[in-house]
Amino acid sequence: MKTIISSPHVPRVNRVDRIMLDVLLALVPGMLAMTWFFGWGLLINLVLAVTFAVVAEAAVMLARGRSPLIAIGDLSAVVTAVLFAISVPPMLPWWLTLLGMVFAIVLVKQLYGGMGYNPFNPAMAAYVFLLISYPIAMTTWLAPGMLAEHSFTFMESLRLILDGTLPAGLDWDAISSATPLDEMRGKLDLHLTIDEIRHSPLWGYVGGRGWEWIAFWFLAGGIYLLWRRTITWHIPVSMLLALAICSGIFWSLDPQTHPFPAFHLFSGAAILGAFFIATDPVTACTTRQGQLIFGAIIGITVFAIRTWGGYPDAVAFAVLLMNIAAPTIDYYTQPRVFGHGREHR
Structure with a gap:
């Protein structure tokens, strides 16, 4: 029965x-x-x-x-x-x-x-x-x-x-x-080229030796969270895409003074930050449009601090800066309430 x-x-x-x-x-x-x-x-x-x-x-x-x-x-x-x-x-x-x-x-x-x-x-x-x-x-x-x-x-x-x-x-x-990011930043400050820096034993296939495998396994964990629907794709994808685009533009302009985009993605805390830190439901944006903006600005900020700032890996600083902006971004990206439209004169 x-x-x-x-x-x-x-x-x-x-x-x-x-x-x-x-x-x-x-x-x-x-x-x-x-x-x-x-x-x-x-x-x-x-x-x-x-x-x-x-x-x-x-x-x-x-x-x-x-x-x-x-x-x-x-x-x-x-x-x-x-x-x-x-x-x-x-x-x-x-x-x-x-x-x-x-x-x-x-x-x-x-x-x-x-x-x-x-x-x-x-x-x-x-x-x-x-x-x-x-x-x-x-x-x-x-x-x-x-x-x-x-x-x-x-x-x-x-x-x-x-x-x-x-x-x-x-x-x-x-x-x-x-760390690979420290090594890259320090050697570039000494006016070495990327080809010369690549001879360092810290350099792996696309990122830092050892660090790239760690990033890969954090990426696998992030995909698990997406599959479980614990997080959505908006923040991690927009953050990593913005970081890749910014680093790709500068790499294409001068590949001897700016590392390939994959180096930025797989040498520091970018993968960990994108899937596990920036997606914190309490301190991140809640609207879908806001999450895309939130993640993209984090990616841009990470690249800017890594390239011109004082800290080689900038994920923590970028996330905290955007935590401050999250309420404002949410305020201006709220979806329109059903039944409320523009007034007709």
């Missing part, structure tokens, strides 16, 4: 925890790739960042006289922590991770009222705060695995993050490496 289900027949409403879980699952391939190329530091940072973020969230909720489970259960603090841990160097000292999470959760998120009220992306705000305050620590990256002189064990990585102890016989100059 068949069971007849009564109306109303409506789909299950998207819940915040389900959306956040989708985002976390989509980040897994990219995180595994980062661990493969940069070692255990990322996973250690993930554990620390998630712990600090959850504790900070719970403390604020208790101080407000509310149950911590209300905020922790939606997984938004976990997503903030994971995005932060992915964005920072894998051997970042633990106390900077703590400072970043307190800044993101307490000041950027909860100070404005909690989930749904924060005007800025918490993970990117924390990243920029630390980058400006502690530029050396925030730009000290290990060389990718195939270029590294020393492969860190789990315990060596843990000691380095917790107390700054390097293995015997090693110093930071021996294990650290410029």
Whole structure:
């Protein structure tokens, strides 16, 4: 005998925890790739960042006289922590991770009222705060695995993050490496041509060696989010297309002083930013036309800062700048309400 289900027949409403879980699952391939190329530091940072973020969230909720489970259960603090841990160097000292999470959760998120009220992306705000305050620590990256002189064990990585102890016989100059965008910017400032820079071991097939594979797996995660309809295509496509068009125009004018567009897409945080950061439903535009404008201006801003600004990878700065503009863009791109048209005289 068949069971007849009564109306109303409506789909299950998207819940915040389900959306956040989708985002976390989509980040897994990219995180595994980062661990493969940069070692255990990322996973250690993930554990620390998630712990600090959850504790900070719970403390604020208790101080407000509310149950911590209300905020922790939606997984938004976990997503903030994971995005932060992915964005920072894998051997970042633990106390900077703590400072970043307190800044993101307490000041950027909860100070404005909690989930749904924060005007800025918490993970990117924390990243920029630390980058400006502690530029050396925030730009000290290990060389990718195939270029590294020393492969860190789990315990060596843990000691380095917790107390700054390097293995015997090693110093930071021996294990650290410029990111591909840093390398490109620095060599161009020395008036080297692109052909000369391509001889660097950091250069891969289309982007930075190792970094291009990480970007590829984040792209796979972004496609998963599109398939799940967790995000729409408007922001990521407009952002990446604008970045590609801007870099393509300048590359076509002078290919020896401006890298090929694929280098911009697959060497830094462009893919991660397009699918996982700029699409934050709280701080991004909500109208379809507004999302296209929002994403396109982020892409243009990323290219401008990378080319003429002081920071090689500018995704965090571009996203935060557009977070400020999102309400205004939404205001001027609201669709016309049905039945309301121009007045006839």
